[in-house]
Structures are given as structure tokens and as C-alpha cells.
Amino acid sequence: MAFPNVRLASRPLHFIYVCDCSGSMEAQGKIESLNQAIRQSLPGMAAVARDNPEARVLVRALRFADRAAWHIPTPTPVEDLEWVDLQAGGVTAMGEALELLAAELRSPPMEQRALPPVLVLISDGQPTDDFEAGLAALMAEPWARRAVRLAIAMGHDADGEVLQRFIGSDPARGSAGGALPPGEVPGASGEMPRHGPGRSPRRPLQAANATTLARYIQWASTAVVGAASSSASRLADAAASQEAVPLPDLPPTELDPLDEPDPLKW
């Protein structure tokens, strides 16, 4: 009997950049560095997608300044993506961006069989609108809670607290219920972050220069995409405390972001 006329399909993997395009991103050429880093990461992401044909990597981008808007509104296969440069100017409507993001993570339009999406928030400043409302709207969506949520802080003016709250707490490492380490903040769930000191993908990634930014963008678009392409089951009773996707090791950077004393070098 011939194979039936059914639609077999790889599982969509949505990768969404959420980019701060406020006026401060114009300083020191940060917006140019961000555009360049993303553009340069695309071939690597496409190669990972080719190596994992069971996942259909679809890229979108959201920008926020005075208002939030979709920069690349259509989920675009990475091999077809042509990056159009972001432009900086305005304030930091991060909350509105998260609300826009939440709307796209509803099901539908999210596919029932999608892989956990990858959300990358990149910012150099502090929200100027209602971040709380935006985060609440986002985290109300099951797909957002399942998502791999990463944050990159460009420079030292980025609000680490809001970026950490976007990421949520680190479920994989100890000290739940203990006192917060210096500089730590509760995650979106209200739980204490469980990661220890040092770099962690479950903490905002501090990009103090263009090179580090490029490495983090490359890491997110290749290693993380590769990990997210390989779905593995998790235990149902531990789902809330398990990462949706085991995150790969961070790339080496020129300077340890925790104790980096140097000024920005963009």
C-alpha cells in the first residue's frame, strides 16, 4: 500500500531576537556592532539548521525604542534570511516589546508541535515603559515559559535586574531559598536564582565589546539552536524546575564578565 497522503513535517524552532534600539544604542557604535554580529551569525545558524533537518529554524526579530515593532515579522527560514540593519533612536519600550512577543507565542499562531522557542533579549539600558505588565503578559503564555530565554547586556548600563527577570531563575543549580548573592535578583517565578557565581547562560550575558557580543550572538544562534533542535523528554513532575533545553557551555570571552574592570571597547 502506497504511503498515504499525509503531511509529515519537521518541527518548527522559532528563534526570535528582541533588540533594544533606543538612542543609547547609537553611542559607541553599539547598534552597528549588533547588526554586524547578527549578520555574521546567520551562516553558522544556517549550517546548524542543515545539520538538524528535523528542526525547521525560523527567525524573527523584534525591535523596541519609543515603540515596539516587528523588524522581521514573518518566521523566516534562516537560509532565506537577509538581515536588514536596525536603526537606533528613542527610548526603551521593552515592556511593549514583551507584550508583542507574547501575542506571537500564543497557540495559535504557535504550532502545537513546535520545539521550545529561543528568545534572545539584547539591551543596553533600562525599560522606560511598563516592563512588569509586559513580562506578566509574556510569562502568561505557556510557550514563553517553555522557551529558552537568553539575555545579553550590552555594556554596564543595562538593567541586569530586568534581564534576569526575563530569563527567570536558574533551575539547575543550588541554593534555593538562600540569600541572594550580591547583585542577584529573584527570577520571574519569584524563586531565588539557583546558580552560583560565575558565568551562566541563565544569567544576563555581559557583552562589553563588539567581540564578546559577536561571540554570544554566535553561541546563541548555533550552539543553543543545535541544542534546542534536539528535543528530549523531561519528567512531568519536575517540568517546572527543569530547563526546557539543556543549555550548552558558554563560549570563552576575552574578559570574565563578572570582574571586568575595563571601559567599553566597542
Place this chain on the structure above:
Amino acid sequence: MNPTPSSGEPAMLRRWLVAGVCSRRGSAHRRRGQPCQDASLQRAFTLPGGLPLTLLAVADGHGGQAYHHSDVGSALACEVAAEVVAAALARLPVGTAPPAGADLMALRRWLAEDLPIALQQRWLTAVRQHWLAGSGGGEGGVPFSPVPYGSTLGLLLLTPRWWALTGLGDWDLVRVDPAGAAELLSQEVAAPGAGEATASLCQEGAAQGGWFRSRVWPLEDQVLPFSLVLCTDGIRKSCASDADFLALAAWLAAGPDPGAAHPGAPHPDTAHPAIGGSDTGEGGVGVDAFLAEGLDRISAEGCGDDVSVAIGRWQAGAAAVPPSDSSAATVPAPDPRPHLQEPPLAAVPLLLTGGLALLIGLALGQRLPLASAPAPAASPPRPGLPPAGREPLRREVGRLCGDPALLVPSLHTRHSQVQGLRRGTLRPETLLIDSARDPLGALIAASFLEHRREAGRLNGLQDEMFSFGLCPALRSALGSLWLPATPPAIHPAMAPTSNRPSP
């Protein structure tokens, strides 16, 4: 596919045939050099009364670094299932009539309580033994944990007088009728945002924690043929939609054309040949190759996951009675009840068109005029619905009409049935025949047929429904299901409930 009986048992006992059991390494695992973490098994037993019992099992190791022995865990899950069932044969109903009353209750309790506990305990013992034997990877200094062996497990137990499912995890069970209409009978209901989370044998207290889902169906001789397709989640996740999944399940259930070129070559990617389907043989020459090719294609063009399937087929046939030389204490007389034989497939369209009214009459215990519903010439007399089927219908009508506030919430839960009927993936007679167990489903099916027919063709049905006290509110709510727009009584956001709780 033309399965043949095996093992020397009388053909009359072999209404259940195994149409294939197979596990295949997924395309992603193949590319990465990882083993197949799925397993499957078929095992035949004989109950003390002489009735055969066939066990079908599929298991899905979780994969990922945290579950690096899950290929072993899934294989052991299937093996211990066979051991546990073998040890429990004396507890199972052995009568020649479908279990009822205390027997049925005991069977349900065993499936829902005792069997899960025994399965998990035996599995934990087995994986610990594997770990202690040193093949657990030599995790020096690391205390034993069952988590690396984590696996789901789905089981079918098939006898001529009842069949049952049990297990935990994200496996799916589809029922397919001879015309190819498929219905999802069981699935794991995940919490919102649960993602890839699934219940597992490695979870502490899984057997007692409500993670298992179990259900039993008594079988009368006149139950029409159908197939059961039990599969791991890799198949459903490879399909773009549930409709595609059901169509794929129907294709797998139908099997290869007789004589089709499936050479039956050895399949190095078939998992655990001693456990998986490659040595089962009952499905006939070429079935293994058919399944292997089909599953490989599903994985390669779909999600890339390992894929497993176990297919059982309830065939048309003579009454299933033990042989006279069986070990049964008493030899039952041949079943005097008339048999409702399945017409050949070519006659199915006739049933679906000219015979609808008769079918409804069957379901509601009333024969409609033959002038509007000619039966296939070769069909034997149809029995009326057993009293057990009429009373639930009457009660359901009374319940809904007695409290119209129940109408919307009750119909909300039947979104999948409504959609299945609308799309043609669910045959109304499947619901009508099942009216004893699911009277609301039968009412929905009857309403669907009423809607589909010209005015006046189903007056008998309407009269019969009114004889149950069918109130205008219920009639209206049922009728609204078939309006062209989204049915107002069925909110699309409501989750389908094809996985109804165990009775």
C-alpha cells in the same frame, strides 16, 4: 495485510491478531550515532481457562544526557511488562463471557492499581540490577538513580472477551475501523507549558501518583472488527496535524497489500530484535519490512525521533469459545447469540449510505423500515442494542434535560468527537455501537446522522429519542453542533477529551 493465526491455537480463539510490532531508530539518532531508545514487544499467554492473551508493549526512553541509559530502560520496561503480566494470569477474568460486575471491577482495579505498582517495582529492580552489573556506565561513586533509565511504557492486553490499555507517558493509542476511520483513544494530557514533559517509570511514586492511565473494554462477539495502533510519540510529533496522524495510523493498521514487495530483509536499525517486532512474524511476510520502511520514512520526514508501533487487530470471526480440550473447568456451550458480522469492505459504503437508519435503529434498539435502510443481503439479523446500551442513553438524556446547565459543559468536552464526525475521521457508528459506555457520544452521532439526512428519513430515530424524553434544549444543543459556523456550544479552546478517564 493478511495475518494468519499462529501457535497452534484454534482459529476461533484468534480473533486478535498482531498485525505488526516494530521499533526503529530515528533519523536524528542515526545521524548522531546514538542507539534507538524505543522498544516494543509482543508476547502471547494463555489464561487458566484456555483463552489466549496477547500483550503488546511500546516504550520510549527519554533521550538526552540526563537519560543516557534510557535505551536499556525502555527495553527493560517491555520485558518486565511481560514478566508481570505472566505472573498475574491467574488473577485475570477467564470466563467465556465478557467480564461484568465484580469481575470487571477487579480487572479495572488490577489495571489501575496493582499492575502499575508491580510494573514500576519490577522495573526499578531491573534497572538497579543493570546498574549493579556494571553495565550502567561505571559511574564510580555516583549513587544509583533510576533517572538515567527513564522511559515511558504503553501496554495493550488483548483477549477474546476483553481488551485493556494501561501505561504512562506520551504514547498514543488509535482505534481504526475497517473503512479506515481512526479515532484517538488515549493520549497523555499535558499541563499547559509542560513542553516535552512526560510521565516516566523513573519517577518516584509514579504508579501511585495517578500517572498511569488504564481502561478496559469488554468484548462481545458482535463487536465489529477494528484495529488498535499503539505508538510512541515520535509518530504523532512527525505529523503536521492530528488529522495527518490519524490517517497515518489508519495506513499502518491497514498494512501492506498482499504480495507487495517488502522483501523482509534484516533491519539493523530495528531496536532490540529479541524484543522488537522483527521476530514476531504473526503479521505475515513483509509486514516487518513494511513497518520498518514506513517508520523510517515517518522519522526521516518528520521529527527525527525514534518511532515504535504495535498493532493489534480484532477480526471478524466465529464466537470465541475455548476449545473442548482446554483446561477450562467447564466447557461452555456455543454462544447462541446472533452474530453481527462485518460486511466486506466493499459493503461499507452501502452501510454508510443506505444503511444509516438501520444502524441508528441498531444503536437505539429500534429497527427502522427496511424500505429506507436496506441491509446488505448477506448480513445476518441484527440484534437490538443490549439493555445495557439503552439504559445509559436514557439516563444521559435524563441527566442533560434535567439540568440544562449541564448541556454546554458536557458538549464542550466532545470537541474531538464533533470534529472527527465533521471531518470524516470518526465514523458515527463507532460512537453508536459504543452507546453503553458513552451515551453522549452516541447522541452526538445520532444527531450528526440526523443532520446529514434529508428531512423525514429519520423520523423513527427522532421518535425513539423523544421516547427517552429528549427535551428541546438538548435537541437544540445537539443540532447547533452541526451549524456551518463554529458550533456555539463547543468552544474551540476546550481541550479534546478523547482520553476520557478510566471507568
